[in-house]
Amino acid sequence: MKAPAFGYLRPASLAEALALLQSHPDAKLLAGGQSLLPALNLRLSQPSHLIDIGRLAELCGISVQQGRLRIAALTRHAELQASPLIAQAAPLLHAAIQHVAHPAIRSRGTIGGSLANADPAAELPACALALQARIDVLGPGGARSIQACDFFTGLFETALGSDEILAAVEIDTPCEGAVFGFQELARRSGDYAIVGLAAAGRVEGGALAELRLAYFSVGATAILATNAAACLLGTAADPASLSRAEAALAQDLDPPDDLQASSATRLHLARVLLRRVVSSMMPQQRLAA
Amino acid sequence: MIAITLTVNGETIAAQVEPRTHLVDFLREQLGLTGAHLGCEHGVCGACTIRVDGAIVRGCLVLAAQADGSVVETIEGLSDSGEISDLAQAFIDRNALQCGYCTPGMLIAAQDLLLHDPSPTREAIREHLSGNYCRCTGYHAIIDAVQATARAREQA
Amino acid sequence: MMGNDAVVWPADLPNSYIGRAVPRANLARLTQGRGEYVSDLQLPRMLHVVFLRSPYAHAEIVSIDVSAAAGMPGVARIVTGAEMAGHCTPWVGVLSHLKGLKSAPQHALAVDRVHWQGEPVVAILAASRAQAEDAAEHILVEYRELPAQVDMFEAAAPDARPIHPELGDNIAFERRLDAGDVDAAAAASDHILSRRFVFARHTGVTLEARATIAEWNRAEQRLTVHMGSQAPHMIQNIVARHLNLSEAQIRVITHDVGGSFGIKVHIYPDDMAVCALARMTGRPVKFVADRIESFTSDIHARDHVLDGRIGVRNDGTITFFEIDDITGIGPFSVYPRTSAVEANQVVNLTGGQYAVPNYRARTRVVFLNKTPTCQYRAVGHPIACSATEGLVDLAARAIGMDPVEIRRRNLIRDDGYPCSAPSGIRFEALSHHAALDKLLAMMDLPALRADQAAARTRGVYRGLGLASFIEITNPGPAFYGVGGARISSQDGASVKLDASGCITVASSITEQGQGSAAIIAQVTATAIGVKLESVRVILGDTDTTPYGGGTWASRGAGIGAEAAFQAGRALRENILKLAATILQSAPENLDIHLGVVVDKLTNTERLTLAELARIAYFRPDTLPQDFQSELMATRHFVPREYGFAFTNGIQASYLEVDTETGFIRLLKHWVVEDCGQPINPLLVDEQVRGGVVQGLGAALFERCHYDGQGQMINANMADYLVPMAGEMPDIEVAHVISPTRESAIGAKGAGEAGTAGAAACVANAVNDALAPLGVVITEIPLSPEVVLRALHGG
The missing domain is CATH 1.10.150.120 ([2Fe-2S]-binding domain)
Structure with a gap:
């Protein structure tokens, strides 16, 4: 099981990387490589070249500016996990990241790579949806931003142009009353989940004033369960509201059958997670920021 | 083939590698350091775990080309150093x-x-x-x- | 041979290493990454072979076009089945003592038809594996797809289309057994419980995939095969036979082996092709299966559906067992050990731990267009144990009896040996009741039951399950050879004193990590009376070790180590004879303590073995003219009285079922087993733990998923789930010791005990947890889907 032959290019700057991407239409970007290299080893992907952007300093760093947390694309999962700034400013990411694979993967995998890969079973795209992240991209025409809800367009597909590079993710730092919840059901630690849920919301006066429920491993992309969330808005996530939300989940999700679970089982498990995660977000048992 | 220079177990190595060669194959086949093993070659089993610039990685999910300029430590090196x-x-x-x-x-x-x-x-x-x-x-x-x-x- | 009167080691001797938990020597090689696995080897002028494998479960090969691939960079040669057939003869995997077993001729490379997804079709030899893979992508094979048999019941139906028309049907083997009077026992039962038990197909996933390097020396006309085999002499024979060579022309070297568990006790079509290719090219040829092809080319195992029935009286007496088992193997019975042995073991073992004379069984072994199945760790045991222990729990529940109590009442009494089971298997000495007592003491049953009850008040479902088991070990003289396969049931050891006073012992058993080398060193050191550090062990080379079976079926300790012990004893006699000559004493007045000849009575040191060796090898002029030193001794051993040295034990699992998600969390696992005399308790314990975890993999995770076209759809490491550290429990292990009297050491095997009972007690624990919900599950793996389906239907 050896990768097919390809060329290897390592640009010294972002500008050079963008130019190489234009001149090599069949090339792929290599960041952490933790999804791309398995695909290459399995010969599922046969790019003409890899453009290794893994060392571009312009794509590194975590910062907070004017209430916005900016996580540059090459931020590795291990950095996310260890960063006090992330723990404080993005508790949902902090909670999610320890479920991503294993330490030796997290030391290489990057947030930009994970979002651009858009694996429907991955944790970070769902977090981006739940957090209403803004995804900053650079292309030959300059910079543009894409809202997370517009970014994930299909199975391993995004709104990222073939000549563009994902530069950073920006999210709002938590406001007053912000609450988060994260759980996934994976057969073994580090496995892709059968179903997972990343949730973000705001509690005001004991009731949910905002709620975004981003499910993963339930379809072609991570999915925002808007109908279910609507059932819980304005409530304290009481049992009756939760039941309504669980029922409404059928309008949001139509999960696929696969080896791990049937569609019906996935929907059932999504409902279990709905109750568990939303309950954990209510003030008395809120996920510690 | 591309030229790389890296430090492996404290020794500076200059080598020519195919771009597609992953780091563990480079270590095993070109340097004869066979302590890192191949178990799956798709990043699941951990048999090829090595240390690159102080962090543990899957040797089958890093290209040798990516390790250019890096400090690589294998089981042989960690054994010899006594660590x-x-x-x-x-x-x-x-x-x-x-x-x-x-x-x-x-x-x-x-x-x-x-x-x-x-x-x-x-x-x-x-x-x-x-x-x-x-x-x-x-x-x-x-x-x-x-x-x-x-x-x-x-x-x- | 009858041995000592149940000596329980460690004997009170200064140099007795038997029964002592000494660390294995030479492990630093492995911890430092300086082992030498076949996959590590690089030989001069070596070619790498990649096999293009069938993408279909069943198809005709219409044409093969290698022209585009042949000229690609690095490609040395491309060989199809038609060409290979001229260099390697086909084989048929049957054994004559498995009456009626049939199979069809199988080739190293498929000739005109492919029979399973993964069957090798074309061999591509190139300078590197990557280049061979590049070329493989440019070989055009045209197939005409044929309907595939993928369901064992459909394939077994009388009107089913046979995979091999010349065989008439798809039933490779059928066995029926009827002992006692099941119908009368049924009539005398208060309750009869029936249940279907389903066991998924799974595989071994050795962490080092199968690896073979063959090199043909044209000058010597000899083939050296580097292969991590459990049975190198078997490989030597088979390769010789099908390459039309003599065994003397074949040398098999095993090197370090990265896990085996039965996967590497077989010889595979691709291995045979590698040997032929080496001879055809005159260059070393290396094959290392990649993980993807491992999943469809390594043997699979299990894949049984068993309908079980048990009768019980209200006083707890089990009246009968009845099973109707069916298993789907591959399109061929695997050569040379066959694919009927697992089913045969199911019939032999079911109910064997209980004093129940009435037993009826049938098993059917059915050809399918899937990867061939064959012997994998604990052959047949988990199926027999899960069915038996699942039925016993059902019976207990029907009469409202505690699972411990029903076992106490029906397990064969510890003073009831020797005896036979209704299937005909014979037990020398087992210890079911002592093991049960020890288990209960170890696990603190009342505390667990209290915890379980407290959890239930919180809506948490915890359960406790038991599984007693028997294990086949030390297969005796009538194994394989009696069926016509040249697989030795005896093992040998040669022990020599070298010129520096150290001991070298060469044994015919092999090492896959269980500690074969360690126990050979321990028994040899003990037998002679030398320090453990002065013994060096040679294994795994047909040129330098005695002839023997190897390491499989839990036979290394019981048979191989006994041979080494006997050889050590013989060398000791020779040493004492020489020492007596040198010291002008009598052998019976001397002893050897830690490498020094001493006066038996006073323990006074007289002569080191180094000095003795110096005299023997360099100053024979100082010895009497009529004296010849003989400082090497060889012995062979095979148990003669019993067909197998059965062992026994009992396992328990405590776990929690999340009834909302169907997830199972293992909390704790206990094992008490009786492998007779442990040679090294440290190694035995870890064999047991490792075996348990393989059984837990079967219980919770492992399944080869096939679709309706016979495609294995989870043939990768991410989708085929094996146990990882995070989900596994701590495992407590304890022992009862009932030595076999067939040998001086008294050791039986321990390699499969853990796997035999683990899944059974997990299933019983799940059913105990779910008892308040009225749910019983008898299907493994116990995936969330399976658990939820049972709980919620649908």
């Missing part, structure tokens, strides 16, 4: 290896844990090693050996 000699001895004393094929990766992953968490619980050890398959031992003895090493180091 893990107590941990390795604990594995031997506890019979925490059988066929030994997972052992280099397991030792490097366990050392990574002990560097970050000097007194891990059994659960934390199990969690940290969960990306490293062992088909022989049932894991219990490995957890024992890592725990024993942590305790001994704390008392040292």
